[in-house]
Amino acid sequence: MTTDGPRGVTLDYGKEAVRYDASRGGEPRAAAAAAAVLSLLAPGTRTLLDVACGTGLVTRRLAALPGLGVTGVDATYAMVRMAAERVPGAVVLGDSRRLPFPDGAFDAVATVWLLHLFAEPAEAAAVVAECARVLRPGGRYVTTVDKAASHDVGSDIDAVLAGRPVREPVDGADRVEGYAAACGLAPAGRARFTGHGQGRSPRSTTEDLFRGWFTSIPTDSAMARGYAERLARLPDQDVRRPDPEFALRAFTKSAAG
DSSP: OEEEOGGGOEEEHHHHHHHHHHHTTHHHHHHHHHHHHHHTSOTTOOEEEEETOTTSHHHHHHHTSTTOEEEEEESOHHHHHHHHHHSTTOEEEOBTTBOSSOTTOEEEEEESSOGGGOSSHHHHHHHHHHHHHTEEEEEEEEEEEOHHHHTOOSOHHHHHHTTSOOOOOTTOHHHHHHHHHHTTEEEEEEEEEEOTTOOOOHHHHHHHHHTTOSTTSOTTSHHHHHHHHHHHTSSOTTOOOOOOEEEEEEEEEOTTO
16 A cells, blocks of 8 residues: 655555564664653553554554553554554554544554654644544543654754755644644643664665655755765764654543543
8 A cells, every 4th residue: 555655755655564663763663652652641541542553563562561452553454464463353454534443432542653644734633533533531642743853863964954945744743732622632741752773874864865755855856966965975974863852742532522
């Protein structure tokens, strides 16, 4: 299945599934993400839906908490197949904008590294609305925000890229709070965690530049070539700079539903 990536980049997550974990921090990043999500759950949480669970690396960590029943859902068959091997009997195929669950089915819902993938705010808002729908009154919704900004760690790479055009992110914290408020979700906490293995090197950043990851920079443009030339002049081409710090926001659904 092909899914829209960050601000319009098209990624085939069916093909990405095999290399997804190794290319995105693996177990250390998954452990950090799961711990941060769990820290924001309300006392007494018994059921959690992990939306866009991917290969199930984070889902498995969440499910390891005693007394917590975890369900994973993802729109890509190859991802679901891998996740189902890690969390048997607990993963289903489904679209985050039309979740295959009844109203109020879960005590908590999480979307980790999902909202930033949508090209339009309305799509991200639709996902938040669906998460609110399947959340019981008084339940907790947890999501990552500002993913792109998290990668700016103040490195020499960031200095080179500082002048690039930047679009307003659909997963900006203020925007997400707006999506949540429209669904009766009130702010309930925040957390941060390290994106282990996600630090950029000059060479990997150049590769991202020409594969379209920086969506405001056309891959075949003079602008892209100019940034690539400046990146090539940086020292330690294969040395990764500091890992990003990802941000989470938690929201509680009104007890009135």
